[in-house]
Amino acid sequence: MATPLLGQRVKRKEDPRLIQGRGHYVDDIQLPGMLHMAFTRSLHAHARIGSIRVAAAKAAPGVVAVYTGQDIQGQLGWVPCAAGIEGLKVPRHSCLAIDKVCYVGEPVAAVVAASGYAARDAADLIEVDYEPLPAVVNPEKALAKESPVIHEELGDNVAFVAKLAGGDCASLEADKTLKVIKARFINQRLAPVSMETRGVVANYSPGEDLLTVWSSTQVPHILKTQLAIMNSLDEARCRVIAPEVGGGFGSKLNVYGEEGMACLASRRLGRPVKWIEGRRENLQATIHGRDQINELEVYVRPDGKVVGLKCSIIADLGAYHQLLTPAIPTLTALMILGCYNIPNVFVQTTGVFTNKMATDAYRGAGRPEATYIIERVMDLVAHELNMDPVDVRMKNFPSPDDFPLALPTGVTYDTANYQRSLKKVLKAAGYSRLRKEQERLRKKGKYLGIGLSTYVEICAMGPSSRMPAGGWEFGEVRIDPTGKVTVLSGTSPHGQGEETSFAQIVADGLGIPYDDVTVYHGDTFQVPMGIGTFGSRTTAVGGTAIYQAMGRLKKKMARIAAHQLGVKPGELVFRDRRIETEDGQKSIGFAEVVAEAIFAKQLPPGIDPGLHEHSVFEPSNYTFPFGAHVAVVEVDGETGEIRLRNYYAVDDCGRVLNPMLVDGQIHGGVAQAVGQALWEELVYDENGQLITGSLMDYAVPKAHQFCWFETQNTETRTPVNPLGVKGVGEAGTIGATPAVVNAVVDALKPFGVRHIDMPLKPEKIWRILKQGVRN
Amino acid sequence: MKIKVKVNGAWREDEVEPRLLLVHYLRDVAGLTGTHIGCETSICGACTVLVNGEAVKSCTLFAVQADGAEILTIEGLAPDGQLHPLQQGFWEEHGLQCGFCTPGMILASYQLLKRNPHPSPEEIRQGLEGNLCRCTGYQHIVKAVEWAAARMSS
Ligand code: FES
């Protein structure tokens, strides 16, 4: 019998085309008569637009059309926001600025020309008269009465205030036996930086009245609906295709003004229009991530048990809402308790407009911030009570028997064993040995730091009742007359490798070779419905839809086979290209049953011809993957340089379908998390100019900056879906940042350091080493 | 201006604008879209190709500067369908996720192994300093290059 593929390290189906340069990303699409679009963008963070002079651009060689905000008003819908928050203020967000610009990089005009070079040249010829207004870039200043107001019609810069309360924090204030620990953390603004920037090709074909859009997106179906609305087209007249997508990390879980503009231009001109984002544009005008200020009060018993947590989150939303902008910081509130059942919690989240690009979902999306808060808090508790950070965590973990565990934040964790993953990672790291080494080195004036993070994340998004646009997923399995299998998914993977894991599920389930299964996704004409790839949902939710569709197909095939074999359908198993009784006595070839089902010569009564089933899976809950990480760093006492010496990760993402893919997700996630801890930061100056506008200034980590990541898994399956899969796409990014920061703070303990804000650049550390801390 | 270049073993002649970047020539004129553009400012390495055997970021060169040169792009690495050990290594060791950096990574690794057939993991990391990958965290790329090095020297 063939060994099952699930759980095996199966090589990827995606790779042969990609390693030969034969995949097709958006910029690889060439259509006859195709035109190219470029944007003129705001140089000001906040300014009124006077006149816009476009004559020179219109007269430039190759230029076909020029559009300004005035030209498109009423012709193209607003850039949409799907977040549903009570009392949320939603500013109008035009695809091209109309009378005012609110951040550097905001599109002001679009040029369409015969080539990309011609379009970019002409975009530079457009002259815009600006009347600069005072800009506000600091969210705390934006809250002040005297602050400039970005959207005058909304009254002030507060987009929303949301409160989340559980238990009774107020009662803790009177309890004098409790220690109160206060802290303020800044979670800096980051850029997702997928290596492929954004891009879109829109092709409106007037004959068919059909708009076809290729976009580098994570959510083709959502994009189709939104582009149809923006362009006042029936959805049946709009097709979106996500071709090969070169990474997204949340930044392509969105609907952007440039996509709307490409559609408008193609509709007006009746020709295909391509726009490919430059890297500078990508850093200016693709959504940013994180950017929160967290003020905390933590109530702790003398034995280290945390009994209350109060937090104020000031979330810098930027100038406008993108698709999920205001929803992201509310996820921080939801997950702020981490792995600890702290009975009393109060979180106030204030979303603030500033003159910057919108923040939105960047890998982890609100949960890295939550994990950072609670895992830094655990270390602060250890620091203040002079306890080992391991003991503080063990003290506060719920027992594995407590699950499902309803938390005062309103979420119910499915399954976990936090003690097990922590013990496992401590063993891998040789924790007690490390502590001894640290002590030895300190005596020699060398600074080794050991940092822990025990995280839990909220994944497999999610129950439709909690999601802005539904949280189900669509899957379809069909068997063609030759016995080969086609799988369709409403998800839209872009590097995660689900062509592989979905094929593993189906090949195993049907007892056929892996090579007989082909997986398609990303085309709204091919896949009737879908939500997309984000929130670590693709395998847990999308894979389950496929698994269920396959189950229906197997039921039908078993009935046909049983009819032929004279047995009951329930007695049959699918294995080695046969459908047979467990003992193998009665057996029929898979291909024979397929032929019977499709050619329909002797179908049992009540069975329709064909092998073609779909399913929509609606999860009853999120899943809650968890894990424990240890970072070991060396701090150079002379230069302040930090070297990540070792990294150990134990992650539990439920059942592992392909350990190679899981490892890859963890590595990539950890790398991005370490990037946030040590190097990455988007910086605007006080006038709202983006200082880190190129890859020279924005520090995407390189290969030599990392150590070897030692990864392991534990497997605690979830009952939320029949596969037992929890999700792993964001785990590394969520778990790793506090481990690294905790390690550096731990290294600098002899200097009295209690907290340092990220990124932990050598200069910051050097100052502490030379000048001591100012606490 | 007229240029003559040998791309993946075949000579071709084209009329190009003097300011046309080599990467755009390869992608838009020669139709070889396996060479990608990640920054256009010679930082990311996605556009890496071999020019006369040297790994070059093709966004830093004008097409006219390559006049007379021999160029190898990712499409030319497995001419008869037989994967190059580096391609095979990236497949075996999960050296790619979204695949956007991959052609550049493979060609940069090609040069690396030519100069140093038995690199240590540290040397591989240093050698790929000019190529960014946002997906993999690089570890599987290091393994992929080690895989290829082992096969190529045996
Ligand atoms: S595109 Fe040439 S180095 Fe980035």
Ligand code: FES
């Ligand atoms: S695999 Fe996506 S950037 Fe390297």
